[in-house]
Amino acid sequence: MGHLPPAEASIDLTGDIFMRRMLRELTGLLQDVVGLDEAEGYINSVGAAMGEWIESQYRAEMGAEDLDPEAVAAVFVDLKSRIGGDFYVVEVSQERIVLGNRACPFGDMARGRDALCMMTSNVFGRIAAEHLGYARVELQQTIARDDRECRIVVELRPDADEDADGREYYRSARAG
Amino acid sequence: MRKGMYQELFFRSPTPCLVVDRDGRVVEANAACARLFGMTPEKGSRLSDLLEDRGDRLATDLARAAGSDGQMPSAGTLATGSLAGLRIRLSMRGMRLPDRDAPLVTIHLRENEPGAFRAHTDLIRRLNGELRRQRALQDRLETALEREKYLHGELIHRIKNNLALLSSLIRVRGRRHEDPEVRRVLEEVDLRTRSIALVHDLLDRNQTLSVVNSEELITELCALMSRSLVPDSVELHCDVEALELHNEDATALCLLINELVTNALKHAFVDGRKGRIDLDFRRNGVEKMELHIRDDGRGMQGDAPPMAQDGHGTGILHALAEQLRGELIADVDEGTAWRLIFHPRAPQDMAAE
Incomplete structure (x- = not known):
């Protein structure tokens, strides 16, 4: 009895899956070796x-x-749609943007990889800060932490409370 | 975090920390920076003068760190200080201040690995220096000790020679004197002198500074007394345990034995009476030593107990016993028995040997 030709095998392997899997392994390694805080730094x-x-x-x-x-x-x-996410707007005002998300661009590979969520925080925060001058991104719910959906709040006004949750982003020198 | 608390932590932190603006000019530097840079960076100095930026990595990371209060890793190569050339890890974090339009960046210089390496290097350097100093001191002390031993040995040798010379002079003088009493007194003095000389002779012969062997010493002393003092009618028997004696104890013990044997010969065996003197020396328990000298002479049959017969001699005996930190007891019956129990000098006094 001959072997099944490899091309006919039902293998869940594509370029996208390969990259996401590699990213998951790399992020897991970082989190395990240098800790979550340092991994988030990278x-x-x-x-x-x-x-x-x-x-x-x-x-x-x-x-411009x-x-x-x-x-x-x-x-x-x-942008999230282009990379496989399913984000939607919950609320928009001069004070904040609130987004929900039903599908993570990293898919199941994001579960347990909290550090990957800092990618979203940075991308949203960078874009908002460059256009609106300031952003504080709070990841209230994330699929990576086993929440059903993501809930991302982007505050657009600096809070008087210095200890407010979330990560702050400032307009860059180029844009300023 | 409150500004005051942040400043307190920043300036007191053992970790080298810088605050720079996004152009890379130093705004603040804490004291710990001096460990890495060899000096505390001045305000306004350029980060690029402190850390080499290979391939623009540092400038790019600095610009990105200035855009967020999230921690970002980076790396740089020390450009100043004793560790110049060493690549170290950095942790950058942007911060906005109410009184500044542009954000600042705090940079923590992660010196853990090089810091530990340097600390060990410094420690090894210090220990090597201390080792060199201690070895030099040890050499000097050993030289001084050798010289001290040589001088001490030389002193013992000279004392021995001088005592031998003194003994010869006393002997010659005694032989020539007409008065028998003077001759007897001079003979006693000569024997005492030779007893002391015997200790120094052993020290000199054995090349030791303060320890003599009791068996060797007392056996030789008995031989000396047999040759020069004990008449043919009296037998002197010695039974001596080999113990270590400090020279101070040895000198006092020799004189005491000399006095007691002389005393026995003078008072126990008068008129050519035959007899025997037994000398025993051994350890008594753990800390003490014991001397027994017994004669089978006339004992209580004499005119008076030996201790009362010669007040001067008795005084010498007790003075010597006191010098030995011991007690001297006489038991006079058929003969006379003397018993001395004393505390020898502590062993540490002899450890320098």
């Missing part, structure tokens, strides 16, 4: 670079002018 750094890149892409296409909160929220939904 993801922050990568996330900042990704946020700069994505922001520059949208600015190049949508014009800063976007208002509603447009920024639309960018968030769009």
Whole structure:
């Protein structure tokens, strides 16, 4: 009896799955070896670079002018959609943007990889800060932490409370 | 975190920390920075003068860190101080201040690994220095000790020679004197002198500074007394345990034995009476030593007990016993028995040997 040709085997392997799996392993290694805080630091750094890149892409296409909160929220939904997420706008105002998400771009690979959520925080925070001057991103619920959906709140006004939750983002020198 | 608390932590932190603006100019530096940079960076100095930026990594990370209060890792190479050239890890974090438009960046310099390495290096350097000093001191002390031993040995040798010379002079003088009483007194003095000389002779012969062997010493002393003092009618028997004696104890013990044997010969065996003197020396218990000298002479048959016969001699006996930190007891019956129990000098006094 001959072997099944490899090309006919039902293997859950694509370029996307391969990359996500690799990212999951790399993030797991980081979290286990250097700890969650330090791993988040590395993801922050990568996330900042990704946020700069994505922001520059949208600015190049949508014009040099800063976007208002509603447009920024639309960018968030769009960019997540392009990479496999299912984000939607819950609330938009001059004070905050609230988003929900039903599907993580990293899929099941994100579960238990809290550090990966800092990618979203950085990308959203970078874009919001560059267009609106300031952002504080709070990941209230995340699929990575086994919540059913993600709930992301982007505060657009600096809080008087210095100990408020979330990560702050500031407009860069280039944009300032 | 409250600003005051943050400042307190920043300046007191044992970890080297910098605050820079997003152009990389130093705004604050804590005292711990001096450990890494060899000095505390001045305000306004450039980060690039403190940390080499290979491939613009540091500048890029600094710009990104300035955009968020999230911690971001980076790395730089020390450009100043004794560790210049060492690559270290950095942790950057942006912060906004109400009184500044642009955010600042705090940089924690992660010196753990190089810090520990340097601490060990410094420790090894200090220990090596201390080792060199201690070895030099040890050399000096050993040299001084050798010189001290040599001088001490030389002193013992000279004392021995001088005592031998003194003994010869006394002997010559005594032989020439017409008065028998003077001759007898000089003979006693000579024997005492030779007893003391015997201790120094043993020290010199054995090349030791303060310890002599009791068996060797007392056996030689008995031989000396047999040759020069004991008449043919009296037998002197010695039974001596080999013990270590400090020279101070040895000298006093020799003189005491000399006095007691002389006393027995003088008072126990008068008119050519035959007899025997037994000398025993051994350890008594753990800490003490014991001397017994017994004669089978006339004892209580004499005119008076030996201790009362010669007040001067008795005084010497008790003075010597006191010098030995011991007690001397006489038992006079058929003959006379003397018993001395004393505390020898502590062993540590002899440890320098």
